[in-house]
Amino acid sequence: MGFRKTSACLVLACLVLSSQAHAGPAAADAAAPSATGVTTLRCGTLIDGVSATPRRDVAVRIEEGRIVAVGPFSPANAGTVIDRAQDTCLPGLIDAHAHVLIKTDDYQVDHLRRSSGYKALRGLNVVQQMLQSGWTTVRILGDADVFYAHLDVRTAIQEGLFTGPRLTGAGHYFSITGGGGDLNFIAPEHQVAGDGLVVDGVDAARKAVREEIKHGSDWIKVLASGAMMSAGNDPDKAHFSPEELRAIVDEATRLGVPVAAHAHSAVGIKAAILAGARTIEHGTFIDDEGIRLLKEKGVYLVPTLYVGDYYLNEQPGSEAQAKMNELTRRYRAQHIAAVGKAIKTGVKVGVGTDHVGFPVKQGVRELGLLVEAGMTPMQAIQAATRVNAELLGWQDSIGTLEPGKLADIIAVPGDPLRDLSQLEQVSFVMLGGRDVSTAN
Numbered sequence: 028m029g030f031r032k033t034s035a036c037l038v039l040a041c042l043v044l045s046s047q048a049h050a051g052p053a054a055a056d057a058a059a060p061s062a063t064g065v066t067t068l069r070c071g072t073l074i075d076g077v078s079a080t081p082r083r084d085v086a087v088r089i090e091e092g093r094i095v096a097v098g099p100f101s102p103a104n105a106g107t108v109i110d111r112a113q114d115t116c117l118p119g120l121i122d123a124h125a126h127v128l129i130k131t132d133d134y135q136v137d138h139l140r141r142s143s144g145y146k147a148l149r150g151l152n153v154v155q156q157m158l159q160s161g162w163t164t165v166r167i168l169g170d171a172d173v174f175y176a177h178l179d180v181r182t183a184i185q186e187g188l189f190t191g192p193r194l195t196g197a198g199h200y201f202s203i204t205g206g207g208g209d210l211n212f213i214a215p216e217h218q219v220a221g222d223g224l225v226v227d228g229v230d231a232a233r234k235a236v237r238e239e240i241k242h243g244s245d246w247i248k249v250l251a252s253g254a255m256m257s258a259g260n261d262p263d264k265a266h267f268s269p270e271e272l273r274a275i276v277d278e279a280t281r282l283g284v285p286v287a288a289h290a291h292s293a294v295g296i297k298a299a300i301l302a303g304a305r306t307i308e309h310g311t312f313i314d315d316e317g318i319r320l321l322k323e324k325g326v327y328l329v330p331t332l333y334v335g336d337y338y339l340n341e342q343p344g345s346e347a348q349a350k351m352n353e354l355t356r357r358y359r360a361q362h363i364a365a366v367g368k369a370i371k372t373g374v375k376v377g378v379g380t381d382h383v384g385f386p387v388k389q390g391v392r393e394l395g396l397l398v399e400a401g402m403t404p405m406q407a408i409q410a411a412t413r414v415n416a417e418l419l420g421w422q423d424s425i426g427t428l429e430p431g432k433l434a435d436i437i438a439v440p441g442d443p444l445r446d447l448s449q450l451e452q453v454s455f456v457m458l459g460g461r462d463v464s465t466a467n
């Protein structure tokens with residue numbers, strides 16, 4: 028069949044196809060190589076991402092990287108047996124919001140200091156640490172680089188050059204002039220490229236979407252309000268006009284790519300939802316109407332609560348961090364209460380660490396803050412697994428431990444439902460049926 032297909036296609040068409048290998052959204056299956064053969068994983072306790080309660084003494088049978096059965100252990104034809112009978116197994120965690128190239132609180136200055144090549148190497152190190160910490164899939168929502176370094180990290184992992192999590196996401200975060208992705212601390216006579224992609228006007232927005240997708244973005248990320256951690260802009264102001272937001276979503280949708288909207292301001296949140304964004308990031312100042320719209324339109328909310336808490340305990344090293352600390356102090360309680368309201372209303376709430384250089388192992392503390400907002404520990408784990416898989420549109424491949432799914436499985440000692448900090452002690456990581464606990 029392969030030969031016939033090849034001989035039937037015109038040389039020119041084949042060239043075009045192969046050069047577009049990375050255009051449009053990738054599938055979860057293609058994001059990392061899978062194992063071959065048969066493996067049986069024995070788990071003391073299993074949280075499968077769907078059931079309300081865990082199961083005891085369960086074996087997961089894996090063939091060619093996929094789960095084929097979940098049930099009692101049988102030694103017959105078990106293949107390679109991995110014994111985690113003392114541990115709790117759960118689906119690999121999915122981080123719906125990370126910036127893996129960012130390492131410091133003054134990241135907009137650091138962006139100017141570092142080459143794209145260096146950022147790629149540093150980003151590779153970060154995503155490998157994330158994998159070892161249990162994050163088997165990561166959505167990168169734009170990053171601080173002009174040349175798409177993190178998308179090259181993704182390609183290298185897809186090609187098997189390095190071991191790393193399944194990566195998806197956007198090349199840049201779109202920002203208005205003077206917005207969160209612009210450099211607002213540079214004198215007007217200097218012309219330097221910002222960490223974000225500065226876009227103004229409907230036509231420029233359409234072209235920017237096309238360029239992002241041309242260079243491999245699976246998502247479009249737009250800053251629909253000012254940002255917390257960048258100098259010279261106000262998160263409580265809406266950015267981009269409704270016309271610009273509609274043009275961005277229209278163009279992306281036509282090309283089959285969803286839009287993630289960073290939005291703190293209540294007006295920005297509503298404009299992004301009405302324009303057709305699939306996910307709202309942060310949602311700090313969301314009001315009741317915004318919560319109602321999220322629920323009505325089935326839009327996901329990714330609150331990213333932990334990043335503010337982390338920096339509160341750090342000495343401000345930059346104007347950007349001092350600004351964020353001040354805002355976190357003032358609005359933390361309000362943000363958590365609003366997320367609580369969204370959870371109660373039945374809004375689909377996902378988990379994003381907003382990793383921007385803090386210790387990778389601490390990212391799972393986001394789940395604890397969602398519990399503080401009103402989730403049960405089981406709901407928080409399901410948010411980081413099943414719900415995030417649905418958010419990505421990858422629910423057929425990842426997010427739960429059920430037959431047919433890719434075997435992305437982690438194990439932790441003890442009972443994470445009793446103590447979520449157990450998730451900081453990940454002792455076993457399987458990616459597509461491969462034991463990658465010590466690989467890198």
Ligand SMILES: [Zn+2]
Pocket residue numbers: 124125126168381
């Ligand atoms: Zn972010």
